[in-house]
Amino acid sequence: MLWRVTLLLISCYPLAWMMNIAVINNAMFAPINSTYWLGSLYGITSRNQCICQCYTNSNCNTIIYYGRYQICLLFSANLWQGQLQWMATSENTTVISFSNRSLVSE
Secondary structure, three states, X not given: OHHHHHHHHHHHHHHHHHOOEEEEEOEEEEEOOHHHEEEEEEOXXXXXXXXXHHHXXXXXXXXXXXXXXXXXEEEOOOHHHEEEEEXXXXXXXXXXXXXXXXXXXX
């Protein structure tokens, strides 16, 4: 199982950093519609791993990474389809959005 995760990260990591992404530290994203939620992933140890998980899901546009709890929340909504809320730095949250995702998937 570990080799599959490693292979996924090796193949995905360079692709995610070639894309234009918005990174907003110490923030929370709340989409205007709850149907934009794609899922929650637990045990995600880094922001890069969370980005990779979103990149491999063609419906994912925005993520919230909770570094303190190692949770990655995936959303199909773009940033403009929700609200940002500032969080305390102790929560270690980051909102990440693939700003040109629709252009890449065409």
